[in-house]
Amino acid sequence: MTTLARYLQEQLQFTAEETTALLTHWRKPRSLRRGDFLTRMGQVEQHLYFILEGTLIIFYEIEENEQVVGFGYADTMICSFPSFIRNLPSDYYIQALGPTELLGIARTDFYRILEQYPRLETNWRRMVEEALLGRIEREIDLLTVSPRERIQRLLNRSPHIFQLIPNKYIASYLRMTPETLSRNMK
């Protein structure tokens, strides 16, 4: 069984048959090398991706420098959600930090299937709900005033990120400079 099949069944609670039906539509494999962009600002996101292997960063370009707002790693979904959902140009970039393998499903296919299978809609709705809740939790994390505490919260909630992602991107994600992250890590 593929990792995507396992993800669909374990994380999204699809039955074996539903998983099989869905899998046939996830058929756009894509490979990226370090530095390649999965999505660029201005492009309309035409696919939803499942990461088989590798790590990616999601960032905005704001006043000349990049501001990281999220990460992607193996066995999770990734895409420019606002662009994918609204069918409008993406506001942010998604870039591979190393060799990366993905599977994609076209948004037209995806929404067509959504209409056909009510249970799929329920699962997608739950996924969007979870994404929303994740954002809300992150908002609280960023409210925490001291850099030291922001780091601590991330360490508690997602220690694996520190294994996968270079500190300078984590610093950006936590809204501080790499120097401040370094000085507060020990």
Added chain:
Amino acid sequence: MTTLARYLQEQLQFTAEETTALLTHWRKPRSLRRGDFLTRMGQVEQHLYFILEGTLIIFYEIEENEQVVGFGYADTMICSFPSFIRNLPSDYYIQALGPTELLGIARTDFYRILEQYPRLETNWRRMVEEALLGRIEREIDLLTVSPRERIQRLLNRSPHIFQLIPNKYIASYLRMTPETLSRNMK
């Protein structure tokens, strides 16, 4: 026709029949006075509310002081979404800034209806998607480094807020002190 009915049809695109069916379940009227809490930290959110009249603030208590993260005003929905969706205690408070009238629907009713009517599920999903997109846009707003620009963005996007909400809450929402807001408004 009530404002809720109009909201359901115009904003959420329900048919007249669906609206009528739904309306019978929105039957928990609630009145608040200035300073009253709609929801307190620790409570599990048992209702989704529609604001008929009045304004409210949503805030976290973080290190002794309140941090505003959102507002509610007439003709929109409000509740502690993470609590409502996950059926867990709310992390934040919702408080009325003045006399406020609401209609509520119980979460058990709401989710039961959702199961029965697929089109309702689609509409709710769209609402959650929109809420997620709103969060994402807000994230960009907060990334803007200078206080002056953050104010400007909010003025452009939601000028009505400055009419409805005292500046000190807007300052908190924009992550700055009332002094800084005052100094950068003109």
Added chain:
DNA sequence: AGCAAATCTTGATCTGGATCAAGGATCTAC
């Protein structure tokens, strides 16, 4: 393995916005 590029660390300095303070303007409740 080996070299170039990228990243991390540590120190010295600077600064934007917070904090503290106090007077004036505006609400609001009876």
Added chain:
DNA sequence: GTAGATCCTTGATCCAGATCAAGATTTGCT
């Protein structure tokens, strides 16, 4: 309508974290 509370403004000071700099370490590519 008026008293009291709340909110807004302006000035003076302070400090956490940014910026600048430079050397040490790690990473990734062939």
